[in-house]
Amino acid sequence: MTTTGAERVQRRSERSRRAILDATYELLDEVGYQALTIEAIAARAKVGKQTIYRWWGSKSAVVLDVFLERSSSAVPPDGPTLDVTLKRRAERFIEVFHRTPLGRNLGVLLGEAQADDELRAILVDQWFGPRRESIRSTLVEAQERGELRSDLDVDTIIDAIYGPLWYRMAFAHAEVDVAFAHEVVDAVLQGVRAAGS
Amino acid sequence: MTTTGAERVQRRSERSRRAILDATYELLDEVGYQALTIEAIAARAKVGKQTIYRWWGSKSAVVLDVFLERSSSAVPPDGPTLDVTLKRRAERFIEVFHRTPLGRNLGVLLGEAQADDELRAILVDQWFGPRRESIRSTLVEAQERGELRSDLDVDTIIDAIYGPLWYRMAFAHAEVDVAFAHEVVDAVLQGVRAAGS
């Protein structure tokens, strides 16, 4: 068997990668996305700046990696009925947004992404994508069970729930509560439930 | 003491104010919010940096002023029915977001505002506020005419329409189209229309 390719030697240092991501996470929590600097990350991680630029190239790229790595993709357990499941999901969403270091910076990051196509693509595909997928499959199952009208686009249902939540949080950071989430879920389900259910 | 009233010797220069806001608008269009600098605004406006700091104090404050000044608060004419009116409004919203210099930077600005309470307060109160108010009054009138169920919170209806639109635009900048807006409006109206109408 012949080895294909020249294969690089002295591969990327896992130690440095970890230190950088950890330092970024800490600083994100301490000072927030906007005040975060590559310089500070490098200093905290005891790493040369070049090492960061070698593998990421920008602040947003590092932060994105932290998001992808640290965000729990764990999902609250399904409830007895569809509405309970969806409410739990929505509650978790609000909770993460308000209480975790990453969540608190998610809005800023998405704002940044409005002017950076690459960033937005990754953020949407890798972060929001999988989370959305998980809810979609729940809804599709419900649809297949006949609980939801079969003529509706599942994606639209998701937007109908999370859109209002996100919108409110963006405008009134502190005030979005569980009650509103429940209200939204109920209203949406009201409209999409199959006739007989 | 003889002179009553203010004896300030030189008042704020209107010429400078205009030049600054105009330069900011142009640069916002040309380079976008993130790449915008006070330095560049001052240079373009042929104004001392101090003059900007004296009256505004930060990049976001100037930009906000431009938003408040330049954003047309004109509203599309009401249609024959409520759904047409709402659809026109939603279309206008999407149009502004995608096609105007200010709209294109609105997402970034709101992102910035996530970490700046003062900025968010002004943005929400002065910019989104009036626009929301206009829609609210339309809805309230409809409610009073008996077209909408009277037990519903009008604000929730607004969020139910604009939330999904905003959410989609944030994630898929280029793809949100008029059809989706119509779909959303229809779906929401479906759920909120009074029984007999």
Add this chain to the structure above:
Amino acid sequence: MTTTGAERVQRRSERSRRAILDATYELLDEVGYQALTIEAIAARAKVGKQTIYRWWGSKSAVVLDVFLERSSSAVPPDGPTLDVTLKRRAERFIEVFHRTPLGRNLGVLLGEAQADDELRAILVDQWFGPRRESIRSTLVEAQERGELRSDLDVDTIIDAIYGPLWYRMAFAHAEVDVAFAHEVVDAVLQGVRAAGS
């Protein structure tokens, strides 16, 4: 009388200029030309790097300014005879080269200047030039008094004295002594003295 031109406001800060030149002088003494950095000068002088780059543009330019400012152009008093005068001058030259912070870095600076035409031009014109001129006038007077042969180029005489001194110092930094200087002066005078003197 009308003022011509727009005349800059907020003129160059003398305080900063002084601090930079002083810091450079100290560091030149402490670490030498090669280890000197703009960063260190700025730090020592409590000055922004930009301020240095604004007015000088390179390490060598700052150092040159220090040379021009700090080098005493004082000349040892003339002796009773030409040879004593010239010997005193040569001794002073050696002394400066070996014992002063500037002198110790003069050789390196001239080396640097071999690859930088602008630097060499200034160094030669402003630093070596005046010193050479002073000796030249001494020699010209002697020539006019009939002490030196009138057919000789005075510049060549200067090179004949300082060339060997410099050459030796460049190669054997520590060993050039007063005796060698005397020897050189004597030998040169031997060859250039007018017949009858």
Add this chain to the structure above:
Amino acid sequence: MTTTGAERVQRRSERSRRAILDATYELLDEVGYQALTIEAIAARAKVGKQTIYRWWGSKSAVVLDVFLERSSSAVPPDGPTLDVTLKRRAERFIEVFHRTPLGRNLGVLLGEAQADDELRAILVDQWFGPRRESIRSTLVEAQERGELRSDLDVDTIIDAIYGPLWYRMAFAHAEVDVAFAHEVVDAVLQGVRAAGS
């Protein structure tokens, strides 16, 4: 212990040594001593940086090696008389200094050496030393033949010729010409020739 001598398994690679010295020579010509970097040498020579550091340890050491290897120690043929011989030597010196890649960087290298004792020692001993020795023996022979005064230090004569040349070249890179060299040689010989010759 049975094996006498070194049992190293792989000796220094001649291929690498050559590539490094050649690359250094080329770069010295192209960008000059100051802009030369180990990194660039390694890249041009297709060699690991470590290989350079293993055998030389610094930029100046490599360059020095190039000097020692590439500098022709060929000497112009002796002329019919001492003054012709010396003039030819001086001309060759000027020629090398102005026209060859190494010569053009010799001044900078000697400048560097003013602050680096080891470098200066090697440069003086290995490069200038042999060249000086060659001239010294010419002069000593002349002295033994009775052409030169026997009371003079031959080294001083050498300094008296090459000092002024070097001095002029350092200050006025482009202007030192053959005529000046002749003038200097003539003047020095004038003063050192034995009475009867």
Add this chain to the structure above:
DNA sequence: CGATAAACGAGACGGTACGTCACGTCTTAGA
């Protein structure tokens, strides 16, 4: 004829300094 150990190319690494950019504050002369 392997085995084996040093030298090798590649290039990642922690650093230092570079020269630039923009920040927000200041000083100055003129309107």
Add this chain to the structure above:
DNA sequence: TCTAAGACGTGACGTACCGTCTCGTTTATCG
């Protein structure tokens, strides 16, 4: 008193090289 101009101290940017290091991969004796 406000303004245009722009110098100032500060701090982060992204890049270039430094000298050290860790990898497989030659390569050339020696057991």
